Amino acid sequence: MASEKLEKLEFDLRKLPGVGKKTAQRLAFFLVNGDKENALSLAKSIEDAVYSFKKCSKCNYLSESEPCEYCTDLSRDNSSICIVESSQDVILVEKTNMFHGRYFVLGNLLSPLDGVGPEEINFPQLLAFIKELGSKELILALDPSTEGETTINFIADECKPLGLKITRLSIGLPFGGNLEYTNSITIANAFDRRFEV
Ligand SMILES: [Zn+2]
Incomplete structure (x- = not known):
């Protein structure tokens, strides 16, 4: 055949x-x-x-509406932005019910050796977004991987001089059971215990 x-x-x-x-x-x-x-x-x-589905022109979240439902929700707090790698991560953080600010999806993590630089993580767009919202805190909810660490350090180095408070999630201990449920609890704990970079 x-x-x-x-x-x-x-x-x-x-x-x-x-x-x-x-x-x-x-x-x-x-x-x-x-x-x-x-x-x-x-x-x-x-x-x-x-x-x-298309990427929101403001925050890159995959959505059926443009701008996305988070960018058009006036009840959300503009003073903090949770920065994630993918739209799926937005859903995970949202499920914890711990965060009511705005989101920004990088789409990638920095990996200079693979040619993934600041443009590829949409950093210029992030700077414009921060300025537009007048945000005061960036919460970095990124993987605890080499690329994640590189990205956290880069964003902290670039944004701290702008007077922004930069925090990152603590690394929670995963425990067994339903993955979604575990993720939600773990992420909620990590949010609660976030610390300054
Ligand atoms: Zn959006």
């Missing part, structure tokens, strides 16, 4: 996170071999979602 179309489908499936060669092959066969309606419904859902 070697076919260019099937190979292209496998090739595209392999671009999904966590999908290796074998899984891609299995999924491709499943899609062409199984219930056609289900497969086409999946294709349509992907198309609809991809066309509906």
Whole structure:
């Protein structure tokens, strides 16, 4: 059943996170071999979602509205901005109910050796956002990884001279059980015990 179309489908499936060669092959066969309606419904859902979501021009959060729901919510506090790597992280922080300020999605973490510099983490846009809101505190909710540390240090070095208070989340201890629930508790604790950089 070697076919260019099937190979292209496998090739595209392999671009999904966590999908290796074998899984891609299995999924491709499943899609062409199984219930056609289900497969086409999946294709349509992907198309609809991809066309509906775009990055907010102010904070980069993936949203169906422009500006996004956080940027247009007047009840949110402009004095603090929680800086995260991805839109998924916004949802995790939001679930803790600990933060009612604004968000900014970097989209990347600094990695100079891989060519990911300040432009790639949308740093100029972040500076404009801080200025527009007149914010006083930046809360860095980034991964405790090498790239995360590099990014935290860079933003702290650049923004402290502007008179901003820079805090970072403490590293919480993950404990077992439901991942979402654990994440929420861990992040809430980390928020509570955030400290100045
Ligand atoms: Zn926004």
